[in-house]
Amino acid sequence: MPPTSETLTAERILEATEEVLRRHGPAKATVVDVARALGVSHGSVYRHFRTKAALREAVTKRWLDRTCRSLAGTAAEDRDPQERLRAWLKGLFDIKRRKAHDDPELFATYGVLATESGTVVGEHIADLTAQLTGIITAGNASGVFSVPDPAAAARAVFYATIRFHNPCHAGEWRRSGVEEEFQDVVDLLVRGLSAPVTP
Structure with missing residues (x-):
């Protein structure tokens, strides 16, 4: 079951980001790919990490x-x-x-x-x-x-x-x-x- 805005945590986003990076590499991995892997909107990811650069730095x-x-x-x-x-x-x-x-x-x-x-x-x-x-x-x-x-x-x-x-x-x-x-x-x-x- 996809996480809701209440259950979506920074740690879950980072775990998903790692998997997306493994599949697509840093040049092609996007915040939209991370959101898709989690089954949420990319806006939900941005609520935890304000920019793509911030997400990449955190991971x-x-x-x-x-x-x-x-x-x-x-x-x-x-x-x-x-x-x-x-x-x-x-x-x-x-x-x-x-x-x-x-x-x-x-x-x-x-x-x-x-x-x-x-x-x-x-x-x-x-x-x-x-x-x-x-x-x-x-x-x-x-x-x-x-x-x-x-x-x-x-x-x-x-x-x-x-x-x-x-x-x-x-x-x-x-x-x-x-x-x-x-x-x-x-x-x-x-x-x-x-x-x-x-x-």
Whole structure:
């Protein structure tokens, strides 16, 4: 049964938008297509999202937020910070690789949408680097890491591993040897964070 104006929620609209994007791609998907999939008028969709751009930004944020939520538990674990950092970076790589492999059409769609949503992508990167900052700060407190500025170190770690989580590198993620290359980068970063700070 189609939703009524009382039962139509932003979350239902975003779910339908994701399906429409999967079927039509970002260039052809319209608000009318979303409304049709829900069995409502496009005006009902616009009551929740004032513009097509707002809807696309919201669905992109929803997709990116899933990654942050998936990694939050690892970031907050009470265990050795080196192990936690390794697990977090591996988790990010695995999440992105799984999305690219399991649903390549939608992954490619979100790559396009992310380029349109500068604010959303910036917030996503800030959320991820905040999780990394927490891990590195805990490492400093326990004496495992030795860095003067955990936030700067977190940004450096994030960008040093970008090949393993930025969608533009997705074509490399299934290539033979990529796991070893990932591990080499992570080993180097952990050693760098653990090295004593020279005055």
